[in-house]
Amino acid sequence: AHPARPGRAGCRRTGSGAARGAAMLRCGGRGAAAVLRLKAAGGRAASGGHGQQQDPGKGRGSGRPEQQPLEPSLLSFLVCPLSKRPLRYEEATNELINEELGIAYPIIDGIPNMIPEAARMIQKKPPAEDSKQA
Amino acid sequence: MAAAAALWPWRAVLGRRGGALRALCGSVRGLAAGTQTHFGFQTVTEEERREKINQVFESVAKKYDVMNDSMTLGIHRVWKDILVHKMNPSPGTLLLDVAGGTGDIAFRFINYVRSARERQLQRKLRHHQNLSWQEISESYQEEQFKPLGDSQVVVCDINKEMLKVGKQKAQYLGYSEGLSWVLGNAEELPFDDDKFDVYTIAFGIRNVTRIDLALQEAYRVLKPGGRFLCLEFSHVSNPIISRLYDLYSFQVIPVLGEVIAGDWKSYQYLVESIRRFPPQEEFKAMIEDAGFFKVDYQNLNLGIVAIHSGFKL
Numbered sequence: 001a002h003p004a005r006p007g008r009a010g011c012r013r014t015g016s017g018a019a020r021g022a023a024m025l026r027c028g029g030r031g032a033a034a035v036l037r038l039k040a041a042g043g044r045a046a047s048g049g050h051g052q053q054q055d056p057g058k059g060r061g062s063g064r065p066e067q068q069p070l071e072p073s074l075l076s077f078l079v080c081p082l083s084k085r086p087l088r089y090e091e092a093t094n095e096l097i098n099e100e101l102g103i104a105y106p107i108i109d110g111i112p113n114m115i116p117e118a119a120r121m122i123q124k125k126p127p128a129e130d131s132k133q134a
Numbered sequence: 135m136a137a138a139a140a141l142w143p144w145r146a147v148l149g150r151r152g153g154a155l156r157a158l159c160g161s162v163r164g165l166a167a168g169t170q171t172h173f174g175f176q177t178v179t180e181e182e183r184r185e186k187i188n189q190v191f192e193s194v195a196k197k198y199d200v201m202n203d204s205m206t207l208g209i210h211r212v213w214k215d216i217l218v219h220k221m222n223p224s225p226g227t228l229l230l231d232v233a234g235g236t237g238d239i240a241f242r243f244i245n246y247v248r249s250a251r252e253r254q255l256q257r258k259l260r261h262h263q264n265l266s267w268q269e270i271s272e273s274y275q276e277e278q279f280k281p282l283g284d285s286q287v288v289v290c291d292i293n294k295e296m297l298k299v300g301k302q303k304a305q306y307l308g309y310s311e312g313l314s315w316v317l318g319n320a321e322e323l324p325f326d327d328d329k330f331d332v333y334t335i336a337f338g339i340r341n342v343t344r345i346d347l348a349l350q351e352a353y354r355v356l357k358p359g360g361r362f363l364c365l366e367f368s369h370v371s372n373p374i375i376s377r378l379y380d381l382y383s384f385q386v387i388p389v390l391g392e393v394i395a396g397d398w399k400s401y402q403y404l405v406e407s408i409r410r411f412p413p414q415e416e417f418k419a420m421i422e423d424a425g426f427f428k429v430d431y432q433n434l435n436l437g438i439v440a441i442h443s444g445f446k447l
Contacts, residue, residue, distance in 0.1 A: 079324055111294075
């Protein structure tokens with residue numbers, strides 16, 4: 001229910017008056033669907049498209065929280081707290097990756113989690129293998 | 135547990151009068167460099183302390199603002215206003231608000247630079263009386279793109295719940311531009327060196343386990359010429375006020391915590407942590423140790439709260 005909660009809050013603001021009832025029904029279904037989609041790796045792109053349909057009038061920074069991309073300005077500030085080196089934004093998994101140390105910091109609800117304990121280790125693949133697979 | 139909690143107020147009152155307990159507190163504080171440190175008046179390891187504080191803020195996050203208003207009778211708003219006025223940010227300032235969870239300082243900062251920017255633009259227009267229509271329309275467009283004048287605030291907090299509450303508040307109040315949220319540890323900031331113009335930490339530094347590390351990180355991320363501002367509960371020297379303050383803190387606040395937030399222990403921790411925090415001069419010395427210059431403090435409400443300020447030169 002955790003990811004669904006911010007979604008519902010977002011929907012409450014989109015609708016107004018009569019549209020709100022319909023919006024909430026839509027959001028309820030979308031919330032459940034979003035939970036399922038979040039579990040899949042490539043879910044972000046699909047949910048992102050859907051989100052745009054729901055909030056046509058909203059500007060940047062006030063879309064649905066799960067699809068909220070990281071603010072580009074923030075990316076220029078953020079570095080790895082351990083090594084203080086720049087990070088790479090990985091769109092597929094919505095994480096900030098420190099290549100050198102092989103760790104990835106998750107971005108939850110548009111908020112990057114820069115606590116080292118929360119970062120996950122990524123398997124370092126040698127570059128030759130990567131190009132063969134691609 | 136309630137009986138033990140009831141004992142603490144008396145130990146606190148005795149401690150202020152007797153030097154023995156204070157000496158013990160001092161030695162415990164010295165041990166903080168090792169693994170033993172304090173959580174309110176208890177002695178715990180650093181790991182335990184971090185976990186306990188995490189739980190405290192997770193549990194109070196939703197009622198944080200309500201509790202602040204009821205405990206301080208709304209005066210905390212004035213304190214925060216004074217902090218931002220002291221900061222006097224000009225448009226284009228980059229602020230890092232650490233432990234800024236629910237966004238109080240960040241929102242005040244945005245309001246301040248927004249009005250400063252409006253005044254700036256009005257002054258510019260007034261001076262340019264002989265503009266062509268095209269130039270005038272261009273200046274209005276500029277206003278649309280830059281109502282904050284490139285000012286930005288990054289709110290960094292270690293607790294997810296507090297950030298969530300802050301983000302919801304921002305959406306509810308309509309703050310979106312120039313505001314970012316990061317989950318990070320004040321002792322290990324995820325920011326590059328020499329980045330920010332101002333670093334603020336309001337009512338947060340006493341919850342940091344290694345204050346010296348947090349101050350060092352603050353020094354690191356500030357630009358040369360940057361300002362460090364810390365708003366925190368501090369020590370009251372006047373004995374009468376101090377007695378009344380202790381009475382209020384230990385008898386009223388935990389009760390309010392129980393009644394409003396359903397959480398006696400968290401607010402017991404809060405008042406104990408205020409007593410454990412070093413007094414004004416000692417904290418000033420800690421800030422100077424981190425490398426800041428022109429370190430000074432301003433007492434608000436007779437020392438109940440103090441604003442410490444330092445510069446990175």
